[in-house]
Amino acid sequence: MGTHFILVTIAIMALASTLVSASDPSPLQDFCVAINNSDVFVNGKVCNDPKLATADDFFFSGLLTPQNTSNPIGSKVTPVNVIQILGLNTLGISLARIDFAPYGLNPPHTHPRATEVIVVLEGTLYVGFVTSNTNNRLFTKVLYPGDVFVFPQGLIHFQFNNGKTNAVALAALSSQNPGTITVANAVFGSNPRISDDVLAKAFQVDKKVDFCVAINNSDVFVNGKVCKDPKLATADDFFFTGLLTPQSTSNPVGSQVTPVNVMQILGLNTLGISLARIDFAPYGLNPPHTHPRATEVIVVLEGTLYVGFVTSNTDNRLFTKVLYPGDVFVFPQGLIHFQFNNGKTNAVALAALSSQNPGTITVANAVFGSNPRISDDVLAKAFQVDKKVVDYLQAQFWWPSN
Secondary structure (H helix, E strand, O other), X not given: OHHHHHHHHHXXXXXXXXXXXXXXXXXXXXXXXXXXXXXXXXXXXOEOOHHHOOHHHHEEOOOOOOOOOOOOOOEEEEXXXXXXXHHHOOOOOEEEEEEEOXXXXXXXXXXXXXXXXXXXXXXXXXXEEEOOOOOOXXXXXXXXXXXXXXXXXXXXXXXXXXXXXXXXXXXXXXXOOOOOEEHHHHHHOOOOOOOHHHHXXXXXXXXXXXXXXXXXXXXXXXXXXXXXXXXXXXXXXHEEOOOOOOOOOOXXXXXXXXXXXXXXXXXXXXXXXXXXXXXXXXXXXXXEEEOOOOOEEEEEEEOOEEEEEEOOOOOOOEEEEEEOOOOEEEEOOOOEEEEEEOOOOOEEEEEEEOOOOOOOEEHHHHHHOOOOOOOHHHHHHHHOOOHHHHHHHHHHHOOOOO
């Protein structure tokens, strides 16, 4: 009996380790800026000395620059992954811009290590993905500017510009290095070639569940959300519209966050990624906050933003950058960060986050607006201020129904 229990325990641990290794390595420090030319081979990239890190290690410029689509398929993908931003190493997220000529195609392909979420910025796209054997169901949707669609990890998917004008999309992917396998190139253009006998006969793979569309009103509590029957899933479970719609910033901080997570797209359940739009009035602020379950990568669409993050104790180093349209910046998971519109016009940014439900802890609200209140004695000693200062701050952020 004891031996049987030990064997079962080992099997469970082995299964758990297999599931964990299916995603990018989890960070064990604030960040791990990559060294691209290291002779050491690891799962990911070797880290540079954190003391040598600068804000430029988390920065990329030019993502709003149109790209040349003069090629046979009429599309061009501009990746922003760990090769372009060394600070993305171990953080499990990346971006890409996709340009389409009229009737251009991003041909059927997979990302073996990432779920992809796209938002259309210009034009119209016909998109879809196919589930695995044996169902091979096709989910399709026509997307317009501001529409969002999810392609679950590892599934064959495509995007086709079915209009007479150019189209542009931004994609967020749940890996620092998602990989791309273009089906036609891999199967018929491998080096060396796959045997004609093999291709003629083809093959099948083991059946598995491709996604887990959430049920929001379930009485069962799990880590994430309960799944509905996959046979009942539709393309609308992976769809959101309106992300390019300007939002009201008439509030004390002058900003508004529009989340697109598992609450808005039920098909994001278990897929480890989400989006958000952030609108800023002139001099508006997305105040210092953390995402306990996600790294955030933002790209500025309009205006100018002064952004930054602070490393953990005991260094508490501040990394800052001024961002212009097309600039990209990374905020590592769990670190306090902010975005401030330091211009006289409105600003807009899109954010990708490495969790279906990243969570947000706004520092001032959590510390001075908790319910019930944190003791004056605790806060006065923590911030080394008089209790009257604490009382004043709590009055700004606390009300009985918060």
